[in-house]
Amino acid sequence: xxxxxxxxxxGGEFDxxxxxxxxxxDSGHALGDDCALLGVQNATLAVSIDxxxxxxxxxxxxxxxxxxxxxxxSAALSDLAAEGGRPAGLLVSLGVPDAGExxxxxxxxxxxxxxxVGAKVLGGDLxxxxxxxxxxxxxxxxxxxxxxxxxxxxxxxWVTGSLGGMRLALxxxxxxRRPTDDLARRFARPTPRIAAGQWLAAQGATAMxxxxxxxxxxxxxxxxxxxxxxEVALERVPCWLGAEPLVAVASxxxxxxxxxxxxxxxxxxxxxxxxxxxxALTRIGSCVVGSGVRFTDRGVAVRVPAGYDHFAx
Numbered sequence: 001x002x003x004x005x006x007x008x009x010x011g012g013e014f015d016x017x018x019x020x021x022x023x024x025x026d027s028g029h030a031l032g033d034d035c036a037l038l039g040v041q042n043a044t045l046a047v048s049i050d051x052x053x054x055x056x057x058x059x060x061x062x063x064x065x066x067x068x069x070x071x072x073x074s075a076a077l078s079d080l081a082a083e084g085g086r087p088a089g090l091l092v093s094l095g096v097p098d099a100g101e102x103x104x105x106x107x108x109x110x111x112x113x114x115x116x117v118g119a120k121v122l123g124g125d126l127x128x129x130x131x132x133x134x135x136x137x138x139x140x141x142x143x144x145x146x147x148x149x150x151x152x153x154x155x156x157x158w159v160t161g162s163l164g165g166m167r168l169a170l171x172x173x174x175x176x177r178r179p180t181d182d183l184a185r186r187f188a189r190p191t192p193r194i195a196a197g198q199w200l201a202a203q204g205a206t207a208m209x210x211x212x213x214x215x216x217x218x219x220x221x222x223x224x225x226x227x228x229x230x231e232v233a234l235e236r237v238p239c240w241l242g243a244e245p246l247v248a249v250a251s252x253x254x255x256x257x258x259x260x261x262x263x264x265x266x267x268x269x270x271x272x273x274x275x276x277x278x279x280a281l282t283r284i285g286s287c288v289v290g291s292g293v294r295f296t297d298r299g300v301a302v303r304v305p306a307g308y309d310h311f312a313x
Contacts, residue, residue: 035083037145046142048079054132057253062173065102067188069109072134075212077117077192078255082210084201085142087119087194092136095129106134117194144201148225151207151260157230157285158270160196160257160277163215164243167251186240190255196277200259203269208259215249216304218258219293226260229290234297234304236284249295250305260287 035046052058052072063071073090080087092110096102103126111121119138169187172179179187193210200208209222215237223230232249239248261269273281295304 035079035085035142035145037083037142037147044142044145046080046083046085046140046145047137048076049135049137050076050079052134052136059173060132063188064109065105066109066112068132069106069111069134070113070189071109071187072136073110073113073138074190074192074255075253076136076138077113077119077194078190078210078212080138080140080142081193081197082146082208082257083142084144084146084197084205084208085140085194086198087114087117087138087140089120089122089139090114090136091122091139092124092134093127094124094135095127095131095133097128097130097132099126099128102132106132110134110136113189113192117192142201146197146201146205146208146259148207148209148222149227151222151226151228151287152262153228153287153289154263155206155260155287156263156265156283157219157232157287158200158259158261158265158281158283159211159215159238160193160259160281161254161279162238162240162243162248163211163254163256164248164251165240166190166253167247168240168243183240190253191279192255193257193279196273196279196281197257199273199277200257200261203265203273204262205259206262208257211254211256211258212252214252214254214306215258216293216295216306217252222258222260223291223293226287227291229288230285230293231288232285232293232295234295234302236282238280238282238284245297246304 035048038045165186169179169183209218211218219230234245237245270281295302
C-alpha cells in the first residue's frame with residue numbers, strides 16, 4: 001500500500017479511510033481504487049462491492065422493491081465501469097424484514113440490471129434484518145484497467161451524461177413531493193456506464209472514477225490519487241434540466257464517469273462517443289501541475305459545496 005492509494009479524499013473521509021488502511025497493515029493490498037484488480041493467468045480480474053442500506057441510500061416509500069434491487073446493482077456495476085471493465089456476474093447478500101414479501105422482488109430488480117449489461121446473478125446470501133440491506137459484489141475483467149492514478153498534466157477532464165438529477169429527485173422526495181417521471185427513473189434506475197467505460201479505456205483514458213460522492217468530492221479523489229491538480233470550469237458542467245451548476249457538482253450517486261483523456265482526444269472523438277453510446281461526453285476542465293481541485297466560473301475562482309458524506313448526515 002503506497003501513498004497514492006491512501007490519497008483518496010480530504011477531510012473527515014480521508015482520516016477515516018487512512019485509519020482503516022493503517023489498521024489493515026500488510027494484509028491490505030493496492031487499496032483505494034473503484035475495483036480490486038487481481039492478475040489471474042492471462043486476465044485482470046476486477047472485483048468491487050457496494051452496500052445499499054435502507055434509510056441511508058433509499059426509503060421504501062420512495063421506491064418499489066424491484067427498484068431498490070436495480071439501484072443497488074447499478075451502484076456496484078458503476079465501480080466496474082470506472083475501471084473500463086466487462087461484467088461477468090454479481091453476488092448479493094440480502095437482509096430483509098420479510099423474505100417472502102420482499103426478497104423475490106428485490107432480486108428481480110438486481111437481475112434486470114445485470115441482464116442489461118450482460119451479467120448473471122451467481123448467488124449470494126439471505127438473512128433477516130430490521131432494515132433492508134442489499135450488498136452487491138460485482139465480478140468482471142478489465143482488459144485495460146483504468147485506475148484513479150494515471151492522469152497527467154495536459155490531459156483533458158471529461159464527464160459523461162448530465163449531473164444534478166439525483167439531487168433534484170432527492171430534494172423532491174425529502175420535501176414530500178413526487179419527482180417528475182424522468183427524475184424518479186433517474187433516481188431509481190440509474191444506468192451503469194459499462195459500455196462507456198470500456199470505450200473510454202480503449203481510447204486511452206489515463207484515469208477514471210465514477211461520480212458517487214459528487215463531482216466536487218470525486219474530482220478530489222482523482223486528483224489526490226494522480227498527484228496533480230484539476231481545473232474545472234463550472235459553466236461547462238452538463239446539468240440536468242432544472243439543476244444549477246452548484247447543485248450539479250455536489251450531487252451524489254450520479255454514477256456518471258469522470259475521466260481524464262490525453263490532449264489528442266477532442267470534440268471529434270467526443271461526438272463519436274455520443275453517437276455510439278447514446279449519451280453526451282463533455283470536457284469540463286484540465287489536469288495541471290499542483291494539487292487539489294480549482295473551480296472557476298468564466299475564469300473567476302468560485303467556492304463549491306462539498307460532495308456527499310454518509311457520516312456527515
